[in-house]
Amino acid sequence: MSPDDVRRELPDRGDTRAFIRSLHKPTVREVLRRADAAQWLAIQPRCGVGAHDAMRTLLCRLESDARPDILTLTIDSYTRLCQFAAAEHLMRGDPAGLNGYPLVGHGWQRGRELNQAVQAPLQIRHGSPDPRALFDVAIAAGVTAFEGGGIGYNLPYCKDVPLEHSLRCWQEVDRACGELARDGILVDRELFGTLTAVLIPPAISLSMTLLEALAAAREGVRCLSIAYCQSGHLVQDVAALRAIRALAARYLPAEIEVYPVLHEWMGPFPPERGAAVATIFYGALTAKKGGATKLINKTYEEALGIPTTAANVDGIWTARSATSALFDFIEVPQDQVEEEMSAILVEVDEIVAPVLDGAELLPSIAEGFARGWLDIPFSASRYARSEVVPMRDPSGAIRFHRSGKLRFSEATKRRNAALLSRVTGVPGFDLFHTLRDDIAYFLAHAATGEL
Known part of the structure; x- marks a missing residue:
């Protein structure tokens, strides 16, 4: 059929x-x-x-x-x-x-x-x-x-x-x-x-x-x-x-x-x-x-x-x-949420900006992935570079360890590097085992009651 x-x-x-x-x-x-x-x-x-x-x-x-x-x-x-x-x-x-x-x-x-x-x-x-x-x-x-x-x-x-x-x-x-x-x-x-x-x-x-x-x-x-x-x-x-x-x-x-x-x-x-x-x-x-x-x-x-x-x-x-x-008595610290949201909005603006500058949206999206301006970590596709490497900071939030060819500003790159410095800067840092543990985040934290 x-x-x-x-x-x-x-x-x-x-x-x-x-x-x-x-x-x-x-x-x-x-x-x-x-x-x-x-x-x-x-x-x-x-x-x-x-x-x-x-x-x-x-x-x-x-x-x-x-x-x-x-x-x-x-x-x-x-x-x-x-x-x-x-x-x-x-x-x-x-x-x-x-x-x-x-x-x-x-x-x-x-x-x-x-x-x-x-x-x-x-x-x-x-x-x-x-x-x-x-x-x-x-x-x-x-x-x-x-x-x-x-x-x-x-x-x-x-x-x-x-x-x-x-x-x-x-x-x-x-x-x-x-x-x-x-x-x-x-x-x-x-x-x-x-x-x-x-x-x-x-x-x-x-x-x-x-x-x-x-x-x-x-x-x-x-x-x-x-x-x-x-x-x-x-x-x-x-x-x-x-x-x-x-x-x-x-x-x-x-x-x-x-x-x-x-x-x-x-x-x-x-x-x-x-x-x-x-x-x-x-x-x-x-x-x-x-x-x-x-x-x-x-x-x-x-x-x-x-x-x-x-x-x-x-x-x-x-x-x-x-x-x-x-x-409802459970409160999320609003100052931290606002700071995090502000950073996310800046990162999104910087990622999509070169694509939205293109003449046509769909061809610009395809070109963005080909150039690495757009990327998805651990993608199955040959049409995504997967050069971006994410990592959790000490608090568990996901940051950019490597941003590949994303068009991030230097300020954005510095912020992510600083937030990860206590992870990447320790003696014996191992990327593979760090990523393995980051992916299995809930296996450890839910079992120990640390959520």
Whole structure:
């Protein structure tokens, strides 16, 4: 089955609009808007299995037992790479062999069945550099949120996909969202600032999502969720989440809705249940203190493999408990947050400046990566230099040990070097073992109660 075959089987846009309105439930954008106005944290689990009946049962069980605000269709790897025949083969013969729901293979009609089975709106989470066919099926199924972007769903995942190609594919998706917006259906476009999820400095995450946001805005997207991955340092994470709104006000048109999202810790998760629960709670508390609109939560089985439904339910309730007003007495030092946020904003401005000076945004992004002006640490792609080397300072905040060819000012370079001097300046400093320990940050700190 080719992408063209997929599109030929879809209903027309008018039918899709009518179906979305017939659901009599909020869109993802409406959930986010209400949550943001009321200052409560919307909670969303990850979930996706290969068999249709099992997927419907999973969604219904999560809704009945945990009442998440938004539910997820996590897509399998074959569908992400447009290998629809391989996905359909497993879907029919061994659906348990798929690591997600093959929506294209099951088709838009079954997607609508899932949508009608639950009251929470659905979002697609995937990881595809070319999501065009998946997007079309998702919209036909009445899904009102679609994650990803030409940078974040290519360079962290793929080795040989040219950046120019993924940027153009996602431009088509954003253009379709713009058309839907003009018809009164606002699809939430969530941008995956998590990237590789391995020691990502906040300025790298926010620069990539800012560039994707600018590209989306130019195609008419009206609702953007900007996702950031928890680093584990409370002050830095709160500052990064608050910086999202500041960057939106500085760079994006005022009519575009922007919602900060926190992904709970994406690195090596503590295997011991108590430490894992503490990590989940800490992530939700961080999201609340940072003013996030939505949290993508984890489970206590994260270190063991794909979580059970019961563990997912428990994770949602753990995260929700951290947002209680009972914990309002916990304060984050505002002077430290403001200092950190100021530094993050300067770093983002310096990273994106040479790209925004270019004549056209998408070619300038590709050129920026080719020159090293843009970079992602530990990227799988040959189209990112990965010359940037991050490192934690003694407090646990992520800094730039090596900034590669990022166009940082001398003041920014000096600040990062000074903050890392107590790490890099000790006798016997070893980069490999330092990075290993930094990546496994929560394994040590959650187990010892030092979060």
